[in-house]
Amino acid sequence: MHHKTSNISNNIDEESIPDDCISNLTVDNIVFAIHEGKLKVLLVKYNRGLATSQWGLIGHWVRKDENLDLAALRVVKSTTGVENLYLDQLGAFGNVDRYPARRIITIVYYSLVRFEETNLVSGDNALECEWFDVNNVPPLMFDHADILKSGLDYLRYKVRHEPIGFSLLPEKFTLLELQGIYESILNKSLDKPNFRRKFQKMNLLINCKEKQTNVAHRAATLYRFDINVYEKLREFGFTFEF
DSSP: OOOOOOOOOOOOGGGOTTTTTEEEEEEEEEEEEEEETTEEEEEEEOOGGTTTOOOEEEEEEEEOOHHHHHHHHHHHHHHHHSSSSSEEEEEOOOOSSSSSSOOEEEEEEEEOGGGOOOOOOOOOSSEEEEETTTTOOOOOOTTHHHHHHHHHHHHHTTTSSGGGGGSOSSSSSOOHHHHHHHHHTTTTOOHHHHHHHHHHTTOOEEEEEEEEOSSSSOOEEEEEHHHHHHHHHHHHHOOOOO
């Protein structure tokens, strides 16, 4: 797996704004993944304009003929190499002084990707691109720390009301891996019997009738999620209190 710097950046240098892009509108992306049992966020250290040598979220200008969702999707796919991902809009951030030089409004999205599917691509506008534990990030440029906090708060709300945590899991997973996703997002330990009982009651899991392979410990049962139940829960929602 290859992890390098990104070829997409939030290019704040005035002279570098492409002619086909809107000059005061960007998309920024909070890209989440689970790695080594921790919730990680993808950050870039930029090399242009007022963002030079500062860490920030993955972003870019919006093209004049481009829908917002497609702009965000372009940025995430170009940076991570992931095709199958969860992406949703968090909201608009447009404080007058959020960017020191002039008025720039950003539309923020958050994405969930599977870490093992990522293949970060190097480019001209980023010095570095790295995954950071969400609880231990470097100082961020402009208002990106506030944006990240808003994204984390919303993600923690969403996992209690939609089954979006499955977007961070492989196709087949163990109940322990499933619980680990929720513990990483919520940043707290959960009672195993209680967690499993509540998930089983939702009829969301299908037993694959398979066991883990090539593990040093006792092989656990593998599950997959029922896409039909998943879509219904996404549409109508639920309340999942731990």
